Amino acid sequence: MILRSFAVALGALALTACGASVPLSGPEPTPTATPSPAPTTAEPTAGPTTTPPTTKPPSTKPARPPGPTLDDWEIGASPLPLRPDGFGQVQDTPRELRDRRLPTTDLLPPPRGARFESTTQQVSSDIRRRMGESWSPDCPVGLDDLRYLTVSFWGFDGKRHTGELVVNARVAADVVGVFERLYDARYPIEEMRLVTTADLDAPPTGDGNNTAALVCRAARGQTSWSAHAYGLAIDVNPFVNPYSKGDLVLPELAGAYLNRGWQRAGMVKRGDVVVDAFEAIGWTWGGEWQSLKDRMHFSATGR
Secondary structure (H helix, E strand, C coil): CCCCCCCCCCCCCCCCCCCCCECCCCCCCCCCCCCCCCCCCCCCCCCCCCCCCCCCCCCCCCCCCCCCCHHHCCCCCCCCCECCCCCECCCCCCHHHCCCCCCCCCCCCCCCCCCCCEEEEECCHHHHHHHHHHCCCCCCCCHHHEEEEEEEEECCCCCEEEEEEEEEHHHHHHHHHHHHHHHHCCCECCECCCCCHHHHHCCCCCCCCECECCCCCECCCCCCECHHHHCCEEECCCCCCCEEECCEEECCCCHHHHCCCCCCCCCCCCCCHHHHHHHHCCCEEHHHCCCCEECCEEECCCC
């Protein structure tokens, strides 16, 4: 999980304690191995209601309770009070986000046709500028050893979109293959864009859901590099696949998604297409860790 001392807002998850670590010095870690979304079910409702007689046929659309709707939700708009550890205070999931279906904002042109599309290229000067402080010359992997990917994906809005990632060059082809499998299975992803300085500097709002890869940082509270710093880890749909350890949940508003029995769009679980696709390239899933659960996190290092 990409985590820092502050949670990333504006559509990206905070980037500080995702996974264990990789030594700051010494040889680069080598990949290790591990293991499709179940049908979405509805959140339990209060019980039957009566409908007054009407001349129109009854609607089959579920009634929406009064109050704010998804259309009213602005990602990153409401900073949270801080905990002593620098994360935002964990709060109940707002009703609008308990079955999250926010539309995707296109930063790149969507695919031209129905087929999966991808590109793989070196990190250009323009991409480097956009990355901002998510990479620096002090990072354990140089720009020449990174690749900028674009891949097609299906949004929570049921539309085709184009996402972007920066990953280690040696896993670039495998990562493209993973996202082709997810696209063919119509696995939904809300957002997939580069992590920027603005994300890293933003106060925690606990509502981000950005699928992302490279962020050059040490593991939280340690002097060793995260797998994300090598471009060897990806966090998938972090809001609906939250990190949890003790009383900490990240993103901080995602507690409703600790209920893995209530299957909703974009959730990851053992035996689904997401776990299978990453397992096929030798990556492991943080949702199976024992001391904590990092349900968003997939890594080539096992960390």
